Amino acid sequence: MRLIHLLACSIVIFFVLYAPQPLLNLFASEFNVSPAVAGSLMTATMLPLAIAPLVYGLFLAKQNPLKILRIAMIVLSLSCLLFIWVPSFELLLLVRFLQGLTLPAALTAMTSFIGISFSADTLQKNMTLYIGSSIAGGYFGRVLAALFSDLWHWQSFYYLIAFMLVFLAILIKPHRFNNMSPHAPKSPLDYIKQLKKGPVLKVYSAVFCMFFCFAALLNYxxxxxxxxxxxxxxxxxxxxxxxxxxxxxASIATPWLLKKAPSAWHVLAATFIFYSLSIVALISHQLSVFLTAFTLFCAAMFIIHSTAAPLVNQISKAPPSVTNGGYVSFYYSGGASGSLLPGLVYQQYGQTAFMFTLLVVCLCGFFLITWAYLDGKNMTRG
Incomplete structure (x- = not known):
């Protein structure tokens, strides 16, 4: 599978995940539910995303990731059609939950394919490109969903997503991929034990904090x-x-930042501090300041993501599918928590308390990275 094809698949798959986000106001009005309940459309998808990837990672350790990716994309296309046709908010939640069970198979398959097929600097470069495609998918998924809703109706965008998923899935040729993981078969418990060694678990936890803040802000x-x-x-x-x-x-510039910094740990720590400062600026009620801070907030998040994802592949002793499954699990555990819990703070206490909640979680991420660096500085450069 050519990398450009995988990146196109990634973009459309992230359409599925993020398209409802700018429409939450519309869903709240249409189905007469509160903001926190409307926000649960994201939580319903991120909850299984928080649990399933590690299980899928263990399964994918012995499977062809491209075959799994193709099946997952077909299932996602059918779920998009269901999302259009269901008549109640409860059924919308059910469809989103089913999408959440399917998405981690696709995401873990794509990151596993990259982890198996590439190494060293090429791994960093291609993982960064993959993360860039996830950014593009998240951005255009949100913007196009809002645009289609304004010009036509929100359902029209879902018809387009379903068509693109099927088209790209048909072009995948799983039989051409023979570069399976060289790791000898082990029990699932052995694989999980490998993730507990060294700083890997601390980096995972910092990624949880990172995406908790990001999902919370973008959801509300x-x-x-x-x-x-x-x-x-x-x-x-x-x-x-x-x-x-x-x-x-910003994520494309990450390899340049890594060359200039003493180590990836230094980049992560510095960016978490920057991330925290942008959250403080988001307390502002002046639109120009808020929009500037929002832009810096997004840039910081994706630099952390683009640095942490290749780093865990470098320091983990587990197979790529298990390593990336664990990463995706922690990432979306943060997203599931962030898409619901801070919303309760926002409803009760307003924007300032909401931002301070995110700030506390973000600072926890900084301390976890510092702790991980002290544990792992002998494993990586710096």
Whole structure:
């Protein structure tokens, strides 16, 4: 499978995950539910994403990842059609939960394919490109969903996603991939024990904190824009997500930052501090300051993501599918928690308390990375 094809698959798969986010206001009004309940459309997908990837990673250690990717994309296309047709909010939640069970198979398959097929600097470069594609998928999924909703109706975008998933899945040729993991078969318990060694688990936990903050802000951004800045049009809300696109440029610059810094640990620690400062700036009720801080917040998150994902592949002794399955599990555990719990704080106490909650979690991520560096500095450069 050519890398450009995998990146295209990644973009469309992330459409499925993030398309509902700018439409949460619309769903809240259409189904007469509160912001926190509407936000559960994201939680319903991220909960299984938080648990399933590690299980899938153990399974994929002995399977062809491209075959799994193809099946997952076909299932996701069918789920998009179901999402259009269901008549109640409860059934929307059910479909989102089913998507959450399917998405980790696709995500773990893609990262495993990269982890198996490449190594050293090429691994860092191609993992960064993959993360860039996930950024593009998240951004265009949100913006196009908002745009289609404003110009036509939100269902039209889901028809487009379903078609693209099937088209790209048909082009995957699993039989051409023979570069399976060289690791000897072991029991699942042996694989999990390998993830506990050294700093891997601490990096996973820092990634949990990182995505907790990110998912929380992006999930409740439509409500903050409506309440604080009186922005209600779905197209305008979608355009605010343009700051997210800066993250793609930042993640592409990550290899350059790694060459300039003493080690990947230093890049992670410094970026967590920057991430925290951007959260403080997001307390502002001035739109220009808020939008600038949002852009910097997105850039910091994706630099952390682009640094941490290749790093765990380098320091972990487990097979790539298990290592990446663990990474995806912790990543979306943070997303599932962040998409629900801070929303309760926001509903009760407002924007300032909401941002301080994110700040505390972000600082926890910084301390975890510092701790991981002290444990792992003998395993990597620096």
């Amino acid at each position: 951004l439509p409500f903050i824009l409506q309440k604080t800045f009186l922005i209600t049009n779905t197209r305008d809300i979608g355009l605010v997500y343009s700051g997210y696109l800066i993250g793609a440029l």
